[in-house]
Amino acid sequence: MLIFEHSIAGRTGAPQAPKVKAAIDDIPATLLRKNSAALPEVSEMQAVRHYTRLSQKNFSIDTHFYPLGSCTMKYNPRACNTLAMLPGFLSRHPMAPEKQSQGFMACMHELQSMLCEVTGMAAFSLAPMAGAQGEFAGIAMIEAYHKARGDNERKEILIPDAAHGTNPATAVMCGFSAREIPTLKNGDVDLDALKQAVGPQTAGLMLTNPSTLGVFERQIETIAKIIHEAGGLLYYDGANLNAILGKIRPGDMGFDVIHSNLHKTFSTPHGGGGPGSGAVGVAERLIPYLPLPVVEHKDNSYRWLTEKDRPQSIGRLSAFMGNAGVLLRAYIYMRMLGREGMVRVAEFATLNANYMMVEAKKRGFELAIPDRRASHEFIITLKNEARDLHVSAMDFAKRLLDLGYHAPTTYFPLLVPECLLIEPTETEAKEVLDGFLDALAQIREEAKTTPELVTGAPHTLPVKRLDDVRAARQLDLAWGSNNG
Amino acid sequence: MPFIPHTEQEVAEMLQTIGADSIDNLFEEIPSHLRVEGLPGIPAGLPEMDISRLMHQRAAQHPQTVCFLGAGAYEHHIPAAVWEITTRGEYYSAYTPYQAEASQGTLQLTYEYQSMMTALTGMDVSNASLYDGASALAEAVLMAVRGNRKSKSRKILIPKTVHPAYRKTTHTIVRGQHIELCEVDYDRATGTTGLDAFKAQLDSHADITAVVIQQPNFFGGLEAVDEITDWAHDNNILVIAVANPLTLAVLKAPGEWGSVGADIACGDGQPLGAPLSSGGPYYGYMCCKQALVRQMPGRIVGRTVDLDGKQGFVLTLQAREQHIRRSKATSNICTNQGLVVTASTIHMSILGADGLEKVASSCHANTVSLVNQLGRIEGVSSAFAGPCFHEAVLQLDRAAADVLLALAEKNIQGGYDLSEDYPELGHAILVCATEMRTEEEIAAYADALQEIMAVTRLKEVTS
Numbered sequence: 001m002l003i004f005e006h007s008i009a010g011r012t013g014a015p016q017a018p019k020v021k022a023a024i025d026d027i028p029a030t031l032l033r034k035n036s037a038a039l040p041e042v043s044e045m046q047a048v049r050h051y052t053r054l055s056q057k058n059f060s061i062d063t064h065f066y067p068l069g070s071c072t073m074k075y076n077p078r079a080c081n082t083l084a085m086l087p088g089f090l091s092r093h094p095m096a097p098e099k100q101s102q103g104f105m106a107c108m109h110e111l112q113s114m115l116c117e118v119t120g121m122a123a124f125s126l127a128p129m130a131g132a133q134g135e136f137a138g139i140a141m142i143e144a145y146h147k148a149r150g151d152n153e154r155k156e157i158l159i160p161d162a163a164h165g166t167n168p169a170t171a172v173m174c175g176f177s178a179r180e181i182p183t184l185k186n187g188d189v190d191l192d193a194l195k196q197a198v199g200p201q202t203a204g205l206m207l208t209n210p211s212t213l214g215v216f217e218r219q220i221e222t223i224a225k226i227i228h229e230a231g232g233l234l235y236y237d238g239a240n241l242n243a244i245l246g247k248i249r250p251g252d253m254g255f256d257v258i259h260s261n262l263h264k265t266f267s268t269p270h271g272g273g274g275p276g277s278g279a280v281g282v283a284e285r286l287i288p289y290l291p292l293p294v295v296e297h298k299d300n301s302y303r304w305l306t307e308k309d310r311p312q313s314i315g316r317l318s319a320f321m322g323n324a325g326v327l328l329r330a331y332i333y334m335r336m337l338g339r340e341g342m343v344r345v346a347e348f349a350t351l352n353a354n355y356m357m358v359e360a361k362k363r364g365f366e367l368a369i370p371d372r373r374a375s376h377e378f379i380i381t382l383k384n385e386a387r388d389l390h391v392s393a394m395d396f397a398k399r400l401l402d403l404g405y406h407a408p409t410t411y412f413p414l415l416v417p418e419c420l421l422i423e424p425t426e427t428e429a430k431e432v433l434d435g436f437l438d439a440l441a442q443i444r445e446e447a448k449t450t451p452e453l454v455t456g457a458p459h460t461l462p463v464k465r466l467d468d469v470r471a472a473r474q475l476d477l478a479w480g481s482n483n484g
Numbered sequence: 485m486p487f488i489p490h491t492e493q494e495v496a497e498m499l500q501t502i503g504a505d506s507i508d509n510l511f512e513e514i515p516s517h518l519r520v521e522g523l524p525g526i527p528a529g530l531p532e533m534d535i536s537r538l539m540h541q542r543a544a545q546h547p548q549t550v551c552f553l554g555a556g557a558y559e560h561h562i563p564a565a566v567w568e569i570t571t572r573g574e575y576y577s578a579y580t581p582y583q584a585e586a587s588q589g590t591l592q593l594t595y596e597y598q599s600m601m602t603a604l605t606g607m608d609v610s611n612a613s614l615y616d617g618a619s620a621l622a623e624a625v626l627m628a629v630r631g632n633r634k635s636k637s638r639k640i641l642i643p644k645t646v647h648p649a650y651r652k653t654t655h656t657i658v659r660g661q662h663i664e665l666c667e668v669d670y671d672r673a674t675g676t677t678g679l680d681a682f683k684a685q686l687d688s689h690a691d692i693t694a695v696v697i698q699q700p701n702f703f704g705g706l707e708a709v710d711e712i713t714d715w716a717h718d719n720n721i722l723v724i725a726v727a728n729p730l731t732l733a734v735l736k737a738p739g740e741w742g743s744v745g746a747d748i749a750c751g752d753g754q755p756l757g758a759p760l761s762s763g764g765p766y767y768g769y770m771c772c773k774q775a776l777v778r779q780m781p782g783r784i785v786g787r788t789v790d791l792d793g794k795q796g797f798v799l800t801l802q803a804r805e806q807h808i809r810r811s812k813a814t815s816n817i818c819t820n821q822g823l824v825v826t827a828s829t830i831h832m833s834i835l836g837a838d839g840l841e842k843v844a845s846s847c848h849a850n851t852v853s854l855v856n857q858l859g860r861i862e863g864v865s866s867a868f869a870g871p872c873f874h875e876a877v878l879q880l881d882r883a884a885a886d887v888l889l890a891l892a893e894k895n896i897q898g899g900y901d902l903s904e905d906y907p908e909l910g911h912a913i914l915v916c917a918t919e920m921r922t923e924e925e926i927a928a929y930a931d932a933l934q935e936i937m938a939v940t941r942l943k944e945v946t947s
Contacts, residue, residue: 003596003833016563017839018919022849024734027871031706033736036837038603047833048565051593051826055574058581058589062573075487076577079532085567088543093553094763095900096546097892103545104762117525129615129764130819132806136657143660166818168811173626175660178811216513246523248514263819267487271823272590273580273612273783275765291656315656319556319618319649319752320763332539338529341486343522347507348488354510355498373513401586406579412807429489430498456791461585463796471788471800475777477609479599 003050004479007040016044038480057462058272059406065432069377069409069421070164070212072242072264074349077333080268084328094320098303104324105302109295111279111331118342119241119258120251121281125290127322131239134259134278135170135206140314141257141282141289142204142233143174148289148312151231154203158232160189162213162413164239167206176203183415187215187369189223198230208237209253210244210375212413213368214353214421224254233257233286238278241265242425243350243376246343256283265345266330277326288312293321348426349376356424356433363441368416377423379416380440386418389447391454393418396443398465399457403439486529547895550925552854554875554916555702555900556617556647557763558755560730560843561920562827563834566757570827580783580822584798585790590822591797594785597829604732605725605749606739607771612783613820617726617752618650620768621696622657623781623815624724624750627772628694629663630814631747631779634720635693641685643668643677645701646726648905666692672908675705675868675877679712686719697746698726699735703914704851704875705868706735713742722747729769730755730847731874733840738771748772756840757831758824767821767828778804781815843919847874850917850926857930858915863937867912877902880911881937888913890936896929 024032042050059066066073092104112124128134139157146154157171161180168178181197182190189207205227209217217223227234236250236258242265250258262268263276270276282290292313294305307313337345350373357378361367368379382393397407397420409421424433446453458464490498495507504510511519530538551559570576574589581587581594594612601610614620625640642651642665655665666685670677677697686692695716699707709725716723725738725746732738738746754766772780778801786800806813835843855876858864863881880887884901891898899913906912917926 002592002599004599012836012838014839016561016834017842018846019842021838021842022845024845024848026852027706027873030710031736031871033732033734036841037600037733037737039600039835039837039840040833041836041838042833044563044565044834047830048569050833051569051830052572054589054593055569055572056589057587057592058574058578059583059586060574061577064586066579068579071579073577073579077487079535081571081576083536083539085571086539086543088546090759090761091548091551091559092546092762093551093559093760093897094557095553095555096549096897097889100547100549100892101762103542106545107542114526117523120520129619129821130817132816132818133615133619136816140656140660164818165806165808165810165813166816169806169809169813169816172811173657173660173816175662218513218515221515221518244514247511247520248518249520252518252520269576269823270579270819271821272575272578272587272826273822274819275615275767275821275823276819316649316652317619317656318616318653318764319647320616322763323615323765324762325765332535335527335530335535335538336486336532339523339526341529342526344485344488347510348490350510351490351495351498351502351507354502354504358502373510397583398585401583406586407583427487427489430494458585462588463585463794464790464792466584466790466796466798467788468798468800471786471798472803474788475609475800476787477595477598477777477784477800478602479596481599481602481608 002479003040003042006042006046006050009041011041011043064404064406065428065436066406067408067422067424068406069423070239072423072425074267074425075427076267076269077336080329080332083332084325089328102302105295107328107331109297109302111327112295114334115260115279115281118245119260119281120249121258122284123287123290124279124281125294126279126327127291127293127317128259128278128280129318129323130274130276131259131261131278132166132170133317134280135166136173137280137291137314137317138235138257138259139170139174141286144289144314145233145286146203153200156201157203158197158205160207162211162415163206163208164212164237167237187211187213187372188217188219191219191222194223194226198226202230202232204233204235206235206237208240210240214374214377214379215369215372216375220253239264243346245346247346251283257286262326262330267333268326268329275323275326277323277330289314291315291317345426352424352426352428352433353378356422356437359437363437368419377421380420381416382418385444385447391447391451393420395454395457399443399454400439401458402460405436405439549895549897551897552899552915552917552929553897555914556752557760558918559760559920560755560918562757562759562831565834566827566830569830570823575826576823581799588797591785593826593829595787595797597825598785600829600832601769601771604729605771606737606745607749608774609777610769610771611780612785613822613825614768614770614782614817615821616764616766616768618653619657620750620770621650621726622654624748624770625654625658625663627748627779627781628722628724631776632693632722635691637691637693638663639666639690639692641666641668641682641692641695643670645670645677645703645705646696646698647702674870675703676701676707679708679715682712682715692721694722694724696724696726700731700873703868703877704872706871706873709741713746717742717744725749727751728755729753730840730844733837733844747776753828757828765821765824767824779814780804782817782820846919850921851876854915854917854926857926858933861934861937867909875914875916877912877914880913882911884911884913887936891932894932896932
């Protein structure tokens, strides 16, 4: 039932609003609403019960193993939430005077510094509100950098074909065209193709390392050299930073600008789709272009840098200061982990992924890149199962839900047919990983003996497989309206 | 080890399975000369007890103040149930609902959210959220350029009465796409943008792609939305409405502006259940007419059926999005502000239309009362004639920054200093009093300001 279907005219959560409706007699009637908005009319308890019950229809990290590749679904420590929601933080107005904001600003300044340290970049801005906005800021900075040098012919951003869809979409949003660079079978970038692609039109290259194929790009130094010699800049997509935290830093690999998904590596919650944070870091030469605001520490106090301090900044990305509450959660997480804990993140994420990869192979699954170490994630291709047993990666994914596991990322990266991209993260225990692999093997047995169990899955969830085609053809996007 | 469950024995077993001597061996593909040995610049880890102490100390550095500051972020009452439910792990720690069958909670909630937003705005469809109000306006501008096929100019009229930070953000985000943002000046007497100012921009040689109208505008002024909307549509110009969604409980919905309504409505959802929290996370809402739905950025949830014909919910029209369409997507947006939308949906359910109407009208009544009391003080006057809603501009006879600082010393956040964004207004501040402000607090503000204004000028101000 929808909340609207619980609605009874005249029933309200009255105690939550002012007692009386103040008269509005100084505003022309033509500017006022004639009929009340059709919102549900329910009691507070009805709302609480409805949304509690709805929550129980979700899989989440707190309830299930959630090995979504490239999404880093690790445990979100509860302390991060509790402490970021202290009243002193929640009640701070974004434009409160600096003098009355030093506690918050200290956290932000230290977060900037810690991000510099773990990534090897010279400076950070916390302004971007998600990974894609971090990418936007990064590419806009590359554009501003070339422009400031009078280098106006660089119209192209190079992007490996294994990249996230946000990369090409971002390049285009910033006014560039996106050119794809092929990937070799072993997962590395095709250097010959790259050499042919670079030129005076190259503004930069966007690279995820380790890549979405779950392997470390071994030729990174050569790639950096090729791009830099062509006059381009190197952009690091930090989606997979979890794999290398404390082991190798993007700054040391030669990257000029990076974004870090704090909702992945630094464990802020995914919240059913967001909010995230895509803090951006830069090498020395790009500091003037960083998006605002940035916190500075000077003479024992913290202050915001503005357009006056940074006239070449690409500007603002939000009305205020990005997703401040998310930034506080990341700060708390980093302080709890500390220098020892952060190194362990990459170590145990990589241990878990490599263990699963070997165990998956033992159980007869084909690996997309069999001869290399996995990073924090790896790929199984189910093309043999699809050919011989007529079950798809999607069928495996749906049947996993029945068995109590969230599905890995399916059909991404696009290069690998019938693939599952599996990222266990460091916070999962060995017995959970074993259980998941047993489930995968069980599904393959079912596909042989009782295939309808697999192709008809899920069977035990609140709904069976849903009709996506109907959803797109007979649009129903809001209750009470027929959007046909 | 914090948040890592492995025992030493398990690590040994796992390494043996892998065939590696040590965990360090797993990183052998990384060129050794690029490796770092630890992160000495990061402080040592803190147990929860210690980080808790530190964060309490930090939070305590912010004095408890009485807030008359709005300017895009407003202090409202949020029922305790809202964030109690929102931070349940099933919402808090779930991913984007790509596996629909395992995400019916988030998906149905989002469908309900979309339904509530279309009800409030009077528009046909809503997406599942964008980052915030400012970036939502930028996306609305990009969407209008894609959607208005009759216009070639890529010219957008943006009145100066639109939130300055929204204009700055829009500039940052659309700059790369050769879109011209043309400023439209306001009437100094009323603080609103007259229709004539829009008309002046449309000479016979140029066409215009879209106009932006913020209602109430940044000053709290009320624009002539019906006339501007009809004029725009007569000239094949799309109308982008920017509105504080709480005020739509009592103000005319954008979908009803003029004879056919605005084409796109957007704004910041913060007043519907998000705490001030230093500016975020909030969320940007975006609604539009049916005809524009395929130009919409961001995720959209649709209702459909499962194999048994039972109702269910999925992400739909995904061919607009970056993970499918890549460089041809409507936007690069992926992650949105789902958790804040969760809070907002619960908030709207508990308050209902009646509750939101009471909150909005109480905000208005309190602001009117505040303006009346402050306006009686010598050296303080209303900047504009004509009605305002929820916020208002006061003119001072001395530098606003000094006055606000003096109020801050008394733990009153007196308003937003307009002198940087609007130097032509001289010494002016934007004030608001939400439903949270009591009569006593409003009177205390008046007393404090009276005291401050009575002090002989400390420095001569020239302007």
